[in-house]
Amino acid sequence: MKNIPYFSRLIYLAAIFIPTNIVAQISTQQKPPSSNPNIIFILADDIGHGDLSCYGAKSVRTPAVDSLAKRGILFTHAYSCASTCTPSRYGLLTGHYPWRLKNTGIARGDAPMIIKPGQSTVASFLKYSGYTTGVVGKWQLGLGEGGFNKQAWNDSITPGPKQAGFDYSFIMAASGDRVPTVFIENQRIVGLSKNDPIQLDYPNPFKDEPTGKANPELLKLVPDESHDQAILNGISRIGYQKGGRSALWVDENIADTITTKAVRFIEKNKNHPFFLYFCTNDIHVPRVPHPRFIGQTTMGARGDAIVEFDWSVSQIMGVLKRLGLENNTLIIISSDNGPVVEEGYKDQSHEKLGKHTPGGPLTGGKYSAFEAGTRVPFLVSWPGKVNPGSSNAIICQIDLMATLSALINRSLPAGSAPDSYNELNVWLGNSTRNRDFIVEQSIGTLSVIERFYKYIEPSPGPLREDYSKIELGNDPDPQLYNLKEDTGEQRNLARQYPARVKVLAEKLKDIKTGVFVRPGFNEPKVKIEYRLSKLKHNE
Numbered sequence: 001m002k003n004i005p006y007f008s009r010l011i012y013l014a015a016i017f018i019p020t021n022i023v024a025q026i027s028t029q030q031k032p033p034s035s036n037p038n039i040i041f042i043l044a045d046d047i048g049h050g051d052l053s054c055y056g057a058k059s060v061r062t063p064a065v066d067s068l069a070k071r072g073i074l075f076t077h078a079y080s081c082a083s084t085c086t087p088s089r090y091g092l093l094t095g096h097y098p099w100r101l102k103n104t105g106i107a108r109g110d111a112p113m114i115i116k117p118g119q120s121t122v123a124s125f126l127k128y129s130g131y132t133t134g135v136v137g138k139w140q141l142g143l144g145e146g147g148f149n150k151q152a153w154n155d156s157i158t159p160g161p162k163q164a165g166f167d168y169s170f171i172m173a174a175s176g177d178r179v180p181t182v183f184i185e186n187q188r189i190v191g192l193s194k195n196d197p198i199q200l201d202y203p204n205p206f207k208d209e210p211t212g213k214a215n216p217e218l219l220k221l222v223p224d225e226s227h228d229q230a231i232l233n234g235i236s237r238i239g240y241q242k243g244g245r246s247a248l249w250v251d252e253n254i255a256d257t258i259t260t261k262a263v264r265f266i267e268k269n270k271n272h273p274f275f276l277y278f279c280t281n282d283i284h285v286p287r288v289p290h291p292r293f294i295g296q297t298t299m300g301a302r303g304d305a306i307v308e309f310d311w312s313v314s315q316i317m318g319v320l321k322r323l324g325l326e327n328n329t330l331i332i333i334s335s336d337n338g339p340v341v342e343e344g345y346k347d348q349s350h351e352k353l354g355k356h357t358p359g360g361p362l363t364g365g366k367y368s369a370f371e372a373g374t375r376v377p378f379l380v381s382w383p384g385k386v387n388p389g390s391s392n393a394i395i396c397q398i399d400l401m402a403t404l405s406a407l408i409n410r411s412l413p414a415g416s417a418p419d420s421y422n423e424l425n426v427w428l429g430n431s432t433r434n435r436d437f438i439v440e441q442s443i444g445t446l447s448v449i450e451r452f453y454k455y456i457e458p459s460p461g462p463l464r465e466d467y468s469k470i471e472l473g474n475d476p477d478p479q480l481y482n483l484k485e486d487t488g489e490q491r492n493l494a495r496q497y498p499a500r501v502k503v504l505a506e507k508l509k510d511i512k513t514g515v516f517v518r519p520g521f522n523e524p525k526v527k528i529e530y531r532l533s534k535l536k537h538n539e
C-alpha cells in the first residue's frame with residue numbers, strides 16, 4: 001500500500017482520463033518463459049455465494065466446480081468489484097475501479113465500448129507478454145464508438161474485444177435479456193444474411209414487429225414491463241430488433257454454443273500459453289437451459305441453469321485433461337455479482353426455491369450494498385501449485401491484473417490498473433493475509449471493509465429493488481457492521497462507534513481521491529476520482 005505524496009495527489013486530481021496506450025508502450029511481443037501456465041477465468045453470471053454445492057448448497061449439485069474446489073483453494077470472503085454486470089466486469093478486466101469512470105452502469109446492447117482502445121486490460125497485458133488471448137460468452141462492456149446504436153451491426157463492429165487485447169472473441173453483446181440476440185465472432189455477427197440485415201432500436205419499436213407487450217400470445221415466458229419489447233425465440237427482451245433472422249441465437253443452445261467455442265479455443269492454442277476469459281450466460285435471465293437440464297433440480301429454471309453452468313465447467317476440465325494441460329493451467333471460477341431469484345420474467349424461481357439460500361448467510365443480493373451483492377464464489381485451481389483447502393482471506397477480483405503480473409513476473413505497463421494489488425501469495429493459498437481494504441459498489445452507494453468492519457456510505461436510494469425486492473442497503477444515515485460477528489449485517493453499529501465510522505469514511509474518501517493506489521503505479525495517466533453514477537436497469 002502506498003501513501004502518495006501530496007504533490008502527486010495534485011497531479012492525479014488534475015490529470016485528465018487518457019486511456020493508457022500500452023500497445024505503443026510494449027510494441028514487441030515477447031514469448032513468456034515456458035513455465036508460465038495457461039490461464040482460464042470462468043466468470044458465472046449472477047451466481048450467488050450460496051448457489052454452489054462446494055459453498056454449501058443442498059438443492060443443487062455442482063460436481064465439476066466442486067472437484068476443482070477440492071484440488072484447489074476455495075475462498076469464503078471474495079468480492080467482485082460491483083453488484084451488477086458491467087461495472088463488475090470493467091473492474092475485473094482493467095484493475096480500475098468502475099466508479100472512477102463515467103458510463104460504467106449496466107450497459108445496453110447498443111452501448112458504445114467502455115474500455116477505450118489502448119487502455120490496459122488483463123488481456124492486452126497478457127497478449128503483449130506472449131499469451132494468446134480469447135473471450136467467449138457474455139461481454140456487456142459496450143461495442144463501437146460514437147454513442148448508442150452507432151455500431152456497424154452488419155459489418156465489422158469496432159472497437160470491440162480485439163481493441164481491448166483479445167486475439168479471439170465470440171461474444172454476446174450484452175445479456176440474454178437484451179438485444180441484439182446474436183453471437184458476434186471476431187467482431188462480426190455470426191450467420192448474418194446480406195438479404196436480411198439486422199436493425200436495433202432501444203427506445204422505439206419497429207412498425208409491424210411483434211412485442212411482448214402487444215403480443216403476449218407469442219411468449220413462452222411472462223415478462224415484466226421492462227422486458228416486454230422485441231420478441232425473439234418466443235421471449236421478449238429489453239430493446240427492439242428487426243431482421244437478422246438467420247443469425248438469431250436459440251436461448252436453449254447458448255451454453256452448448258459458447259462452451260464449444262471455449263473448448264475449441266483451448267484445442268487450437270494447446271501448444272502455446274493462452275488466456276481464456278469464459279463468461280457464461282448462466283444463470284442470468286431469461287433462464288431457458290437446454291432441455292437435457294430441465295428437471296435436474298427441484299428449483300426450476302434457476303436451479304437447472306446452475307447445473308448447466310456446472311456442465312460448462314466440466315467441458316473445460318475435460319478438454320484440459322484430454323490435451324494433458326491440467327497441470328499447466330491455472331483456473332479461476334467466480335461470479336460477476338450476487339444472486340437474484342426472479343428477475344424480468346416469471347420463471348417460478350421464487351415458488352420453487354424451497355430451502356435454498358442463493359446468498360448463503362448473507363443479506364441482499366444483486367444490486368445491493370449488503371454482502372450478497374458482491375461477495376461471490378471464488379476458487380483457484382492449479383495442480384501442484386495451489387495449496388489446496390479453503391481460505392477466509394479477504395480478496396477482490398480487482399486484483400486480477402496485478403496478481404497475474406506477479407505470476408508471470410512481468411511488470412504492468414505504466415499508468416495501468418491503479419486499483420489492482422498483487423495478491424498472488426493469497427490467491428495460491430500460501431498466505432491468509434486479508435487485502436488491506438475492500439471497496440464494494442452497489443447501484444446506489446459505496447462501502448469499504450477494513451479488518452471485518454464495513455462502512456456503508458449514506459445514500460438516499462430506495463430500500464428495495466423494484467422487481468426482485470432485494471434489500472439494497474441504502475440508508476440516509478451511515479451504517480457500520482462487524483462482519484465477523486454479524487455476517488447478516490443486522491446490527492448497525494454506527495451510533496455506537498462514531499470514531500470508527502469517521503475513520504472508515506476518511507479511508508473511503510482517500511481511496512476515492514487516489515491516496516491508495518497500486519505500489520508501482522506512478523504515472524498520472526488515469527484520472528483518480530469519484531464519479532459514482534446512479535444506475536438504473538436500462539441505463
Ligand code: CA
Binds near residue numbers: 084085337
Ligand atoms: Ca451479473
